[in-house]
Amino acid sequence: MKIKVIEQKFSGEFHKKDNQKFFPINLNIPEGTQKLKLKFTYFPEYMKNKKQAVEDINNKLNDFYKKNVIKLDSEMREIFKEKKKTLIKELIPLKNQLNFSLYSPLGKFRGRWDSPHFYGKKIAIDSKCQEDTTTGFLCGPITGGNWTVEIETHGICSEKVSYELEIWFYKKEIEYKWYKGELHLHTNHSDGKTDLKNMVELVKDYNLDYFALSDHNTISAWNEITNEMTDDITIIPSIELSSYFGHAVALNINSYIDWRTTDKNDNLEKQIRQIHNQGGLFSVAHPFSIGNPVCMGCEWEYSEIDWKQIDLLEVWFRNWEYNIIQNTLARKLWHRKLDEKYKITIISSNDLHDPQFYKNNKRIPFTYVKAEECTKEHISYALSRGKAYISSGPEVDFKAALNDNIIGEMGDVIKFNSEIKLRFSVKKLTNKVEANLYHDGEIVYTKNLKKSKDNMIYYNISKVGYYYWEIKAENSKEILVLTNPIFIKQ
Numbered sequence: 238m239k240i241k242v243i244e245q246k247f248s249g250e251f252h253k254k255d256n257q258k259f260f261p262i263n264l265n266i267p268e269g270t271q272k273l274k275l276k277f278t279y280f281p282e283y284m285k286n287k288k289q290a291v292e293d294i295n296n297k298l299n300d301f302y303k304k305n306v307i308k309l310d311s312e313m314r315e316i317f318k319e320k321k322k323t324l325i326k327e328l329i330p331l332k333n334q335l336n337f338s339l340y341s342p343l344g345k346f347r348g349r350w351d352s353p354h355f356y357g358k359k360i361a362i363d364s365k366c367q368e369d370t371t372t373g374f375l376c377g378p379i380t381g382g383n384w385t386v387e388i389e390t391h392g393i394c395s396e397k398v399s400y401e402l403e404i405w406f407y408k409k410e411i412e413y414k415w416y417k418g419e420l421h422l423h424t425n426h427s428d429g430k431t432d433l434k435n436m437v438e439l440v441k442d443y444n445l446d447y448f449a450l451s452d453h454n455t456i457s458a459w460n461e462i463t464n465e466m467t468d469d470i471t472i473i474p475s476i477e478l479s480s481y482f483g484h485a486v487a488l489n490i491n492s493y494i495d496w497r498t499t500d501k502n503d504n505l506e507k508q509i510r511q512i513h514n515q516g517g518l519f520s521v522a523h524p525f526s527i528g529n530p531v532c533m534g535c536e537w538e539y540s541e542i543d544w545k546q547i548d549l550l551e552v553w554f555r556n557w558e559y560n561i562i563q564n565t566l567a568r569k570l571w572h573r574k575l576d577e578k579y580k581i582t583i584i585s586s587n588d589l590h591d592p593q594f595y596k597n598n599k600r601i602p603f604t605y606v607k608a609e610e611c612t613k614e615h616i617s618y619a620l621s622r623g624k625a626y627i628s629s630g631p632e633v634d635f636k637a638a639l640n641d642n643i644i645g646e647m648g649d650v651i652k653f654n655s656e657i658k659l660r661f662s663v664k665k666l667t668n669k670v671e672a673n674l675y676h677d678g679e680i681v682y683t684k685n686l687k688k689s690k691d692n693m694i695y696y697n698i699s700k701v702g703y704y705y706w707e708i709k710a711e712n713s714k715e716i717l718v719l720t721n722p723i724f725i726k727q
Contacts, residue, residue: 241407241408241409241410242405242407242408243267243406244403244404245264245403245406246402246403246404247401247402247404248399248401248402249399249400250397250398250399250400251390251397251400252398253393253396256390256392256393257391257392258390259387259388259389259390260390261386262385262386262387263383263384263385264383264384264385264386265383266380266381266383266406267381267406268380268381268408268411268413268609269381269409269411269609270364270406270408271363271364271365271379271409272361272362272363272364272368272379272406272407273361273362273379273404273405273406273407274359274360274362275350275360275403275404275405276357276358276359276360276402276403277335277337277350277355277356277400278400278401279333279335279398279399279401280398280399280400281333281395281398282332282333282353282356283331283332283333284330284331284333284395285330285395286395287330290329290330290331290394291325291329293331293394294328294329294331295321298321298324302314302317331394332392332394333392333393333394333395334391334392335388335389335390335392335398335400336349336351336389336391337349337350337386337387337389338350338389339362339374339384339385339387340384340385340387341382342380342382343513343516343621344513346375347362347374347375347384348371348373348374348375350373351373355373359405360373360374361374362375362376363376364378364379380614382618382622386402388402411609413607413608413609414611415605415606415607415632415634416446416447416471416605416606416608416611416616417445417603417604417605418445418446418447418449418471418604418606418616419440419445419447419449419586419587419589419603420448420449420451420473420488420520420551420584420586420604421477421486421522421551421587421588421589422436422448422449422450422451422587423451423477423589423590424450424452424458424461426452426455426458427452427453427454427455427477428453429452429589429590430590430591431592433450433458433462435592436589436592437470439592441469441470443595445470445603446470446471446611447470447471447473447606447613448470448589449475449488449489450462450472450473451475451477451486451487451488452476452477453476453479454477454478454479454496455476456476456493471612471613471616472613473488473489473617474489474490474491474613475487475489475517476493476496477522478494478496479496480496480497480498480534481498481501482500482501482537482538482539483501483521483522483534483536483537484522484523484535484537485505485508485519485520485521485522486519486520486522487512487517487518487520488517488518488519488520488548488549488617489515489516489517489616490512490515490516490517491516491517492515494508494512495508496508501540502540503539503541504539504541504542504543505519505542506546509543509546513546516614516617517617518548518549518617518620518621519546519547519548519549520548520551520584521537521547521549521550522537522551522586523535523537523551523554523563523567523586523588524536524537524551524563524567524570525537525562525563525564525566525570526563527563544574544577544579545579547581548582548620548621549581549582549583549584549620550567550570550574550581550582550583550584551583551585552564552567552568552571552584552585552627552719553567553584553585553586553602553627553719554585554586554587555586555587555588555598555602556598556601557602557629557715557716557717558600558713558714558715561714561715564716572678575677575678575722576678580623582620582621582625582648582721583625583627583719583721584620584627585604585627586602600629600630600717601629602627602629603627603629604625604626604627605625605628606620606625607624607625607647623647623648623721623722624646624648624721625647625648626647626718626719626720627718627719627720628717628718629716629718630666630667630717631665631666631708631717632663632665633662633663633664633708633718634660634662635647635659635660635661635720635723636659636660636723637649637651637657637660637723637725638657638658638659638660639658640656644657645723646723647705647721648721648722648723649724650724651723651724651725651726652725652726653698653727655697655698655699656697657697657698657725658695658696658697658698659674659695659696659698659704659723660693660694660695661674661693661694661695661696662692662693662694663686663691663692663693663708663718664691664692666686666687666688666689666690667688667689668688668710668711669685670708670711671683671684671686671708671709671710671711672684672685672692672694672707672708673706673707674694674696674704674705674706675704675705675707676700676702677700677702677703685711686708698725701725701726701727702724702725703723703725704722704725705720705722705723706718706720707719707720
């Protein structure tokens with residue numbers, strides 16, 4: 238295994254006006270990071286102007302006397318006055334006090350640097366807990382993405398305090414793979430027709446790599462998960478929050494989420510916060526299912542939801558052609574949210590209840606996820622970053638290149654360059670198809686592809702915006718593939 242070391246440096250200065258505030262620094266930690274080291278220093282560590290320090294301490298002691306000591310009896314007031322000179326000597330030199338806390342991309346606390354314990358020393362966080370991680374910090378997976386070092390200015394005594402933060406990423410070179418799965422499945426712990434064991438055998442027969450165990454408003458089936466079951470398939474503990482005004486899958490959680498709401502104007506902030514605090518994802522399920530009284534509570538009616546908090550959206554429900562109305566409506570909803578600058582990953586769902594469903598239906602969709610490993614954590618994380626596409630058969634990949642170097646892929650945000658080429662590869666076609674490239678919701682390029690052939694399409698971009706691909710069956714409205722976008726910004 239090759240290890241690559243990447244170094245970043247940040248520096249700046251604080252003044253007295255910055256005292257007792259928080260200053261976040263964003264770290265773009267690359268995928269595959271195995272270890273993280275940080276070194277934080279600031280100067281001066283102590284206030285150099287002794288005369289000013291004495292004056293500042295004296296003023297504070299006087300304030301303390303007027304606020305607190307004056308309320309005591311005369312004997313205690315005299316004791317304080319006698320101790321005042323000694324206190325001033327003991328408190329010199331005054332220390333500038335800066336600390337920082339470290340947070341992962343989902344806001345999870347990963348440790349705290351406490352001055353003076355770590356001053357001028359490297360601290361380490363390792364992804365494997367059997368390795369050394371510095372006291373005060375938490376070992377565990379180091380997922381790629383935007384981490385935050387939040388500097389805490391507990392005490393700025395000097396007129397100016399300069400700081401320097403150095404970071405070293407120890408990155409493993411990773412070969413990512415595509416994993417195929419089902420993100421919405423029920424057992425007989427809710428309204429599914431069979432138990433978990435039979436469902437596991439079913440999805441294995443269809444060569445799935447993972448599935449979400451998402452019974453309605455219960456997590457009791459989790460207790461049936463065994464090591465033997467998960468030998469060659471990943472089960473993602475989940476729950477379908479089946480309310481009166483819409484359904485949502487809480488994906489990759491570790492405890493029960495209360496689904497009960499009594500008002501369609503509820504913004505679900507409480508439930509979404511609980512899901513995210515557990516490292517999970519919030520997925521809007523079949524938003525345009527026909528609701529009451531056809532399917533009780535199935536239609537998405539929450540009007541006050543904060544779409545910035547929505548991670549996933551089911552836009553492809555079962556066979557596209559059979560469900561073309563609700564799928565088209567869901568896709569248009571996704572377009573609107575993209576136009577409103579929300580970045581939401583699209584997924585598929587077969588809302589699997591019956592073990593015979595796969596056998597009895599054709600061209601059913603699965604969600605393909607590009608991840609480091611097929612674990613619930615890696616699948617969930619990849620989904621959160623848009624590293625996924627939906628397909629009922631063809632296998633695809635969608636990347637961006639500049640001067641023949643890959644600079645991004647599905648889910649990535651890339652700075653505009655007129656030399657950028659989009660690359661779309663297509664395999665396992667069983668019939669002729671039509672591939673359409675969308676830019677900001679409109680088709681900008683179409684190419685007909687032949688079956689039984691590996692196809693590669695190139696497209697030179699000319700505008701900022703979001704780009705994604707669809708593949709349609711020839712002379713048909715049926716969709717066979719939908720990718721997540723690549724975002725091009727100015």
